[in-house]
Amino acid sequence: MNRLLSHALLACALALAGSAFAQDGAEVYAAQCASCHQPEGQGLGTFPALADNEFVQGDERELVELMLSGRAAMPAFASILDDADIAAVLTHVRSSWGNDADAIEAEFVAEVREGVDEPEAVEVDLPDDWFELGEAAYQRNCAACHQASGAGIPGAFPALAENAFVQGNADELLRILLNGRAGMPAFAGSLGNADIALIASYVRNAWENEAHLVDADMVEVVRGGGDLELDPTTPTFRPGAGQ
Ligand code: HEC
Ligand code: HEC
Structure with missing residues (x-):
């Protein structure tokens, strides 16, 4: 196969992979958010409704920062979702269930991510096995x-x-x-x-x-009745865990 053709095919395969994995905000929502915020964004108990929500439709930077860093019982998604997935899921949430706000681009998520400090893993004392x-x-x-x-x-x-x-x-x-x-x-x-x-x-x-x-x-x-008071930016995922 000539080199030019193989490059063209590779570019095409990458474009397909990108669209299949990253762009479907509804799928990301179903997999990552619906268990807490519920399938139609209606919320449940301590999980706030995302439907008809002013914060969701408001400042894009604050919304992306919350997704990356989490807050209280809302997990940090910085190490779970890539920029395209975060953009896709937020775009989905901002245009569903009575919300009507602009799309969020992956480039914008990348820019906000650069400004958010990489959280440090908390030391834990456990045996190797x-x-x-x-x-x-x-x-x-x-x-x-x-x-x-x-x-x-x-x-x-x-x-x-x-x-x-x-x-x-x-x-x-x-x-x-x-x-x-x-x-x-x-x-x-x-x-x-x-x-x-x-x-x-x-x-x-x-x-x-x-x-x-x-x-x-x-x-x-x-x-003892205390709280761990883990910094909300503590990564949910610990590198090497589960292996
Ligand atoms: C484990 C449960 C859980 C999951 C999973 C979860 N959230 Fe949350 N989320 C929460 C909780 C709890 C809060 C309220 C945080 C607080 O008290 O400040 C919240 C808050 C929010 C808010 C702010 C709402 C407001 O009105 O202030 C948004 C937006 C949000 N979540 C979006 C998402 C999206 C999008 C996903 C999936 C990528 C997601 N959440 C996954 C539990 C969750
Ligand atoms: C005798 C049966 C039984 C045993 C043994 C048991 N569980 Fe459970 N567990 C339950 C039931 C029933 C519930 C649902 C409680 C409720 O409805 O609030 C539950 C709930 C849970 C939940 C909450 C799940 C959720 O999504 O809210 C966790 C986590 C859990 N168990 C972990 C454990 C672990 C870890 C152990 C072992 C140390 C254990 N359980 C032993 C019966 C058991």
Whole structure:
């Protein structure tokens, strides 16, 4: 094949890949946002409605900064979504459910991203084989209900695999493990901080999940009724986790 032709084909393949992966804001929304903000942007409980929302239709820079850095229980998407995906999902949200605001371009997201400081990972103190230890402790304490696959049992035990809550705010996850909730038993009495940290780190990184690790000191803080007060810009994803 001559060189010119192969370049033309490559450019064409890249253009196709770009449009297939990055541009569908509705798909990104369904995969990344709908579990909290709900399929029609109507919100639920502490998850604000994005439908008919002034902030969503307002200042583009503030909106992109919130997406990149997160805030409280809203995850930071800087390391989850690339510029094109963030532009696509925000453009979708800004033109759906009664919202009517201009599209956001990937170039603009890139510009805002440059001004947002790269958040630093928080140091965690875990043994090297935390994943295997966490898996074993999960099997002993959790798998009877939530299943070894993390898929749960529909209608009875929620799936922990690909679960936004499990990968979200670590304080809230630790609180439910320690104190229980409805049919979910409390583990504060039966498990020590080290085991709870291993299990929390495992469920946040097993299956397709990926989220910041948790160590025994963090569990102690939450057990004592405190908050981790992790900087909201703390990356949700920790490089190397889950391998
Ligand atoms: C784990 C749950 C969760 C996920 C997933 C999530 N959000 Fe949020 N989001 C929140 C919470 C909670 C808040 C409120 C934050 C606060 O209290 O400041 C919020 C706030 C927002 C706001 C600000 C709304 C306002 O009126 O101030 C926007 C915009 C937003 N989210 C968009 C998105 C988009 C787009 C996605 C997907 C890419 C997404 N969120 C994914 C939980 C989530
Ligand atoms: C006896 C069964 C049972 C066991 C054992 C159990 N859970 Fe649960 N779990 C539940 C039930 C039921 C719920 C739903 C509670 C509710 O409706 O509020 C739940 C909820 C959860 C949630 C919240 C999910 C969400 O999306 O809100 C998490 C996280 C969780 N469990 C993790 C664990 C972990 C980790 C263990 C092991 C340490 C464990 N569970 C052990 C029954 C169990």
